[in-house]
Amino acid sequence: MTAVLVLASRAGSGAVSLGMEFCRRAGAEADLVWAGGDSLPAGAWRQAWRAGALTGAQAADVLGQTVSGASYDLVLLDEADGGREAAARVAARLDLPVIAQVVAIRADQAGVRITRSIEGGARTAVIAPCRPTTLAVVSASVGGTDGDGTARESAVLETPARTTLLEVISEYRPLPGELELDQADVVVAGGRGVGGREGFAQLEELAGLLGGTVGASRVAVDAGWIPYRRQVGLTGKTVAPRLYLAFGISGAPHHVLGMRNSSLIVAVNSDPQAPIFRLAHVSIVGKVEEVVPQLIGEIRRRTDARTLVAAR
Numbered sequence: 001m002t003a004v005l006v007l008a009s010r011a012g013s014g015a016v017s018l019g020m021e022f023c024r025r026a027g028a029e030a031d032l033v034w035a036g037g038d039s040l041p042a043g044a045w046r047q048a049w050r051a052g053a054l055t056g057a058q059a060a061d062v063l064g065q066t067v068s069g070a071s072y073d074l075v076l077l078d079e080a081d082g083g084r085e086a087a088a089r090v091a092a093r094l095d096l097p098v099i100a101q102v103v104a105i106r107a108d109q110a111g112v113r114i115t116r117s118i119e120g121g122a123r124t125a126v127i128a129p130c131r132p133t134t135l136a137v138v139s140a141s142v143g144g145t146d147g148d149g150t151a152r153e154s155a156v157l158e159t160p161a162r163t164t165l166l167e168v169i170s171e172y173r174p175l176p177g178e179l180e181l182d183q184a185d186v187v188v189a190g191g192r193g194v195g196g197r198e199g200f201a202q203l204e205e206l207a208g209l210l211g212g213t214v215g216a217s218r219v220a221v222d223a224g225w226i227p228y229r230r231q232v233g234l235t236g237k238t239v240a241p242r243l244y245l246a247f248g249i250s251g252a253p254h255h256v257l258g259m260r261n262s263s264l265i266v267a268v269n270s271d272p273q274a275p276i277f278r279l280a281h282v283s284i285v286g287k288v289e290e291v292v293p294q295l296i297g298e299i300r301r302r303t304d305a306r307t308l309v310a311a312r
């Protein structure tokens with residue numbers, strides 16, 4: 001029987017969703033390492049461990065320990081939340097293959113088949129793993145629906161002491177312009193309603209305050225307000241951040257395809273009938289040029305207040 005290990009840290013994890021679906025269809029069994037909040041994602045887990053919040057390096061240590069000595073056929077991680085980094089570290093340490101951008105997993109007569117997205121999502125490739133344990137990094141575009149069943153939590157796994165030969169002595173936090181769209185937990189996106197480059201400079205300031213990066217609709221890219229690599233949508237990038245802020249974006253299907261799996265969507269648009277509001281979790285009818293400075297001011301006010309308290 002195929003054995004699966006899932007490492008996840010947030011509700012709506014694509015790794016949980018693909019892992020549970022695969023197990024249901026293939027009659028496989030899955031274990032879970034949970035690095036998220038209090039409640040484990042529902043699922044018929046064979047066993048589940050809590051690991052507390054993990055950096056990518058710590059997740060690699062946890063996975064390394066869990067995988068070596070066990071006989072997992074598949075190890076699933078999410079692209080975000082350090083999963084990509086953890087997969088790379090474990091692969092190098094244990095000499096295991098990694099398949100990135102995974103969008104589906106199934107089993108047939110010949111064995112496990114892993115589908116990954118290629119050419120920026122335009123096509124997919126089906127891969128037959130040929131080594132006993134394969135690491136699969138699930139694409140951020142895979143939405144999360146947790147499985148049925150109650151998790152059996154059989155052990156508490158402490159975050160282990162550092163076991164690696166390499167020690168991370170500092171981490172560099174990229175500026176909004178340096179952080180790639182699919183690496184960001186927060187995407188501040190703008191469309192035609194942002195009005196120009198000046199408007200995008202403000203979005204960049206907001207993204208910096210939120211620790212995120214800037215995205216855009218094709219109209220904004222075509223207007224030359226922001227480079228193409230920032231485009232979200234069918235012919236741009238697919239993203240699924242924890243927070244997607246859409247400023248002056250109508251919500252055309254071509255754009256929505258690239259961001260609809262974001263965990264929380266906040267839309268700001270002057271048109272109360274804008275289609276983006278049908279998708280948004282929080283809808284703000286207002287002008288970009290008024291709402292953005294207010295948000296920036298409010299975040300700065302709160303950050304300054306916290307800094308003052310901390311300094312006392």
Ligand SMILES: Cc1cc2nc3c(=O)[nH]c(=O)nc-3n(C[C@H](O)[C@H](O)[C@H](O)COP(=O)(O)OP(=O)(O)OC[C@H]3O[C@@H](n4cnc5c(N)ncnc54)[C@H](O)[C@@H]3O)c2cc1C
Nearest residue numbers: 191192193217218233234235236248249250255270287288
């Ligand atoms: C083959 C193909 C592929 C495509 N691929 C992509 C893609 O990858 N990504 C993508 O985004 N698009 C793509 N498009 C284009 C897509 O169809 C839409 O045209 C585009 O997404 C619209 O961008 P927008 O929302 O910025 O502009 P619009 O649709 O013009 O919407 C602008 C919005 O801003 C609002 N607004 C205006 N002024 C203000 C203000 N001051 N304050 C607040 N709100 C304001 C308006 O009410 C409106 O809702 C593609 C199209 C085709 C044909």
